[in-house]
Amino acid sequence: MEKALTASHWGTYYLSIEDGQIKSVEPHREDPDPSPIGQSFLDGIQHPCRVKKPAVRKSYLEQGPGVATHKRGAEPFVEIEWDQAFELVGNELNRVRQQYGNQSIFAGSYGWASAGRFHHAPSQIHRFMNCIGGYTKSVNTYSYAASEVILPHVVGSMSWLLNQxxxxxxxxxxxxxxxxxxxxxxxxxxxxxxxxxxxxxxxxxxxxxxxxxxxxxxxxxxxxxxxxxxxxxxxxxxxxxxxxxxxxxxxxxxxxxxxxxxxxxxxxxxxxxxxxxxxxxxxxxxxxxxxxxxxxxxxxxxxxxxxxxxxxxxxxxxxxxxxxxxxxxxxxxxxxxxxxxxxxxxxxxxxxxxxxxxxxxxxxxFRDFTWASLDQGVNKVADFIPVARISDLLLKPGQSFQYNGQSYTYPDTKVVYWAGGNPFHHHQDLNRLLKAWQQPDSIIVHEQTWNALSRHADIVLPATMTAERNDIVCAKRDDYVYALKQAVVPVGEARNDYDIFGGIADVMGKKDEFTEDRNEKEWLQFLHARNRQRAAAQGIEIPEFDVFWEQGEYLLPEGPDLILLEAFRRSPExxxxxxxxxxxxxxxxxxxxFELASCPGHPTWLEPKEWLGAELVQKFPLHLISNQPATRLHSQFDHGQTSQRAKVSGREALTISPQDAHDRALSVGDVVKVYNDRGATLAGLIISDKVQPGVVQLPTGAWYDPVEPGIIGSLDKAGNPNVLTRDVGSSELGQGPVAHSTLVEIEKYTSEIPEVTIYTPPEIIRGPETIKAP
Incomplete structure (x- = not known):
């Protein structure tokens, strides 16, 4: 049985491969506290929900951009060949660039994507977009957007502080x-x-x-x-x-x-x-x-x-x-x-x-140098949005917004192009996002699975997973550098993002600029050579590429201990x-x-709109904590076994205190409806004193699965908390997400319980053959 090393944002593992299939997953030998998420490699790669071939929403393929956008999420898809997909995407991008300008392409593509330095989807898409004249981008992160904006005024940038x-x-x-x-x-x-x-x-x-x-x-x-x-x-x-x-x-x-x-x-x-x-x-x-x-x-x-x-x-x-x-x-x-x-x-x-x-x-x-990554080029478009304002971008073209003391304008978006993330996981108030998602002419995505993002797209291009490609894995705050070698053959006709963008760039006459005439291996050699130079400047010797690729990994020498702001304390001058x-x-x-009532000149207690001290508790008396999941990275591998085994009654688990459960006559394992004025979702119940009375916990990352696909306000079946969270900015300064300022109510679901179907493909038309949706 062959063994292959694979690396991810949640750990490094040895995959045992037999007949092209992953048979077992073992953590890296030096990892004292391995993440169980890695076990999802066993079934997550070959899962039936993988996107196997380029696919186009039926009305879009038949009638072109902007047609029946309200049917996104509900219509069948038609599979096409890669050459046709490249032509379709390239022609649409050229149409929008020529008629409306590059600012009408939103390609922020926020998301964690993969861990590799080369096959990092956001880097690939931003490089490609800059080769064709630029795009509207997003700034900051859903993780800590508010702090990214305020802390430079107070002490320094968030990224710098975290590294120190x-x-x-x-x-x-x-x-x-x-x-x-x-x-x-x-x-x-x-x-x-x-x-x-x-x-x-x-x-x-x-x-x-x-x-x-x-x-x-x-x-x-x-x-x-x-x-x-x-x-x-x-x-x-x-x-x-x-x-x-x-x-x-x-x-x-x-x-x-x-x-x-x-x-x-x-x-x-x-x-x-x-x-x-x-x-x-x-x-x-x-x-x-x-x-x-x-x-x-x-x-x-x-x-x-x-x-x-x-x-x-x-x-x-x-x-x-x-x-x-x-x-x-x-x-x-x-x-x-x-x-x-x-x-x-x-x-x-x-x-x-x-x-x-x-x-x-x-x-x-932390070592004070940056690992080499794919050069993204220069974006000639100045327009941007704060990362959590995607719905506002699509719903309010031409309107102004405030950010960090300045006023900006939302461009008129005709194309949304996403690779390496899932806004139907990250974003708040998914019903509002669904309405916004109907506005652009075209939604184009690279996706590995038939999750909510791909189902709500017009053109879906199947992308490889980490174990299906070669890469170099290294991180600023980690001790290892890995040669990530392809472990299994890609599922179906999935291609890596570099090859996908290379095909589209060829149609648009930009292939040489995008690829620089390098294939995957030559890019890895190029990036490794840069890494060796940067490491050498810090007194760290990394083996030459062939040696590194053969041995598979390299352990960096121990870095110095750090004390945050030690040098500043020693001498502020x-x-x-x-x-x-x-x-x-x-x-x-x-x-x-800036004279912002929402963010004065010093730290201040400012009452949230939704919290347990608000009048709204008379209607929605529970405060929702939608924190990060323990069984996946955001929504990645929600279809995998580690995430699926933690489900309760077939959907995401919600934790409630014994007192609140008693007050509502609820029992462990009940399917409950969690709701407020923005939407409703179904979850499986856990009762525990790990949450205090008045608080419920429903982790993020369950794939959005509405009872009536494409219908705004439809009940979500799978337990996605973002059908409940508020889509407003933290303040006019930072414009960060406010997911944790959310009130809800819960009741036992007494109607016929709908089956969760998001983990099986939608209806797909394959020439004369039609694969019906469940």
């Missing part, structure tokens, strides 16, 4: 107290952008525990923290973390425990923040009693914790999920201010963290921050100058 986080060995030696808002969820630490050789987050946390670190967690979900940490757990109402942080800061200030010298030397604006903190500007001190009334956390807990934080070497950290909410910019900003008042920023074991274990690499050693003042900005003159 204080490393686990330093925390083990020096951190006495870790105060966590939103926990440190190891299910999130399964993944790492670019690949994972060794899952280190759990080892890092448990090493801190063994060394004596005390853990305190504020979260409505208990399993946001590994049980082995024995964390002291408090259950605030969701979206109230800023009030608790403010109260901690107020106690520090009132008891004279704040570090005045640090605030004076390293920060600007505390004198403008202090009147708000103490209540001089509004008559309301932001004290522990005030925060207790908002959050539900006892005032004595808050005040005594503040004293303990001041007396110990303390790391305060917040998950990324907290800023995916109304006014999400305030959460991480206030966390930085709280850490500044403690005065331990830049010291070993102290300061702040922004998502330890948000991915595996946060807290892991020699190592200024990338802010307007060069210092930590507790009050930002620039943000204040």
């Amino acid at each position: 986080h204080t490393s686990w060995p330093v925390l083990e030696k020096h951190c006495e107290l870790m105060v966590m808002f939103g926990g440190v969820a190891l299910k999130n630490g399964q993944i790492n952008a670019g690949g994972v050789g060794r899952h280190s987050a759990k080892d890092g946390l448990l090493a801190c525990k063994r060394a004596g670190t005390k853990f305190v967690n504020f979260s409505p979900v208990r399993d946001d923290v590994d049980q082995g940490l024995e964390a002291v757990h408090y259950e605030p109402k969701p979206n109230t973390d800023v009030s608790i942080m403010l109260a901690l800061a107020h106690t520090l200030y009132e008891q004279g425990l704040h570090d005045k010298a640090f605030l004076e030397q390293y920060c600007v604006g505390f004198e403008k923040f202090e009147p708000y903190l103490t209540g001089k500007v509004d008559g309301q001190p932001k004290d522990a009693k005030w925060a207790a009334n908002i959050s539900g956390v006892d005032a004595t807990v808050i005040s005594s914790l503040a004293v303990e934080m001041a007396r110990k070497r303390t790391m305060v950290t917040a998950s990324w999920s907290l800023q995916r909410a109304d006014h999400g910019e305030q959460t991480h900003w206030m966390l930085v201010v709280l850490a500044a008042m403690l005065g331990q920023i830049g010291l070993p074991g102290g300061g702040f963290g922004l998502g330890y274990a948000g991915v595996n690499g946060v807290g892991h050693q 020699a190592s200024p921050l990338r802010t307007m003042s060069g210092k930590l900005e507790i009050f930002s003159e620039r943000v204040a100058s």
Whole structure:
């Protein structure tokens, strides 16, 4: 039986291959905490839901672009040959470019795609689009968009901060107290952008525990923290973390425990923040009693914790999920201010963290160079949207929007081209997205499976999965470089994105520019040579390509321990921050100058529209937490066995507290309807005290599966929470998603329970043969 190494965002595995089929999956020998998601390689690649041949929506093929767009998601597909598909796509792109301009092509293609440096779908599509004159792009991420915009005004860019986080060995030696808002969820630490050789987050946390670190967690979900940490757990109402942080800061200030010298030397604006903190500007001190009334956390807990934080070497950290909410910019900003008042920023074991274990690499050693990837070229189109404003783009052409203090205009989109992501997973309020999705003339996608994205497209081009191609896998915050060799033959007629775009580029007269006359192997050799040069500049020697490809992997030498903002603390003059003042900005003159009520010039408690303190609880009394899944990466491999085995009654599992289940006469395993004014979905019920009363948990990533395909407002059968979440910006500054500011109600579903059918193909017409939908 042949063995092949494959690598992914959730880990590295050995695949045993027999007769072209994957028979077993074993984790990499050096991985102490492998992710079970890898077992989905067993059935996920050869699954019946794979797209096997280019396919076109029937009305679109017969009558052309813009026809019967309301039937997207409901119509049969007709399979065609690759040459015809290339002509169809190339001609449509040329039509739109010539009649409307390249800004009418939206090709943001947000998504994790694959882990390889070459076959990374967003890089491929952006390179291709730039070869034909550019495209409207998206900026920021669904993961932490609000923070990506606010933090450069406060302390520095999010990507820079994540790469410089204080490393686990330093925390083990020096951190006495870790105060966590939103926990440190190891299910999130399964993944790492670019690949994972060794899952280190759990080892890092448990090493801190063994060394004596005390853990305190504020979260409505208990399993946001590994049980082995024995964390002291408090259950605030969701979206109230800023009030608790403010109260901690107020106690520090009132008891004279704040570090005045640090605030004076390293920060600007505390004198403008202090009147708000103490209540001089509004008559309301932001004290522990005030925060207790908002959050539900006892005032004595808050005040005594503040004293303990001041007396110990303390790391305060917040998950990324907290800023995916109304006014999400305030959460991480206030966390930085709280850490500044403690005065331990830049010291070993102290300061702040922004998502330890948000991915595996946060807290892991980092090397200060960038691995080579496919050059994307220059985008000649200036238009863009914040990543979570896709529905607004399609529904509001020509209208203006605010972003980071500036005003911009949505272009008129005629083509949406997507490769390497799934907006029917990432985006909020899927019924609104469905309406928006009917506006463009053409939706073109590269997809591996018949998920909701491919079913709602006009042209579907089948793409290979990771184990079906060759690549190089390496990540900034990981220790390994892998030669990823094709393990199995592609399913059906699936092709890699490079070959697909090469075929379209040939039709459009751009093949030489796109390919530079290199095949897959020559590109891998080219990228590897660049990697060797960049590594050598850091004193790291990587084998030549043939040796590397033969041995299959390379372990990098151990990197240095890191302390976030250590150089800045040592000398703020020699190592200024990338802010307007060069210092930590507790009050930002620039943000204040934007005059945004949704994001003032300093951290502020701003009440969400939907939370357990809103009047809407009279109608929808439960706060929905739609966090990341433990059994897949976003929606990737939802059809695979690891995800499927975790389903309850055939659909995504929703967790509810015993009290809330009792009040609704619900039992374990019930199929329940989860609903609000935006939509409804069906889920299988779990009852557990891991969630507090008033809160329900429904992970993201279940493939959207409406009872009536193509019909706006149809009941989703599979448990996708984004039929319920709100599609508005976190503020006019960041415009991030607000999925975690959502209220719902739940009831037992008493009608005939519909079968989940999203994991089988839609109706497909194959010449004289028609494959009927289930």
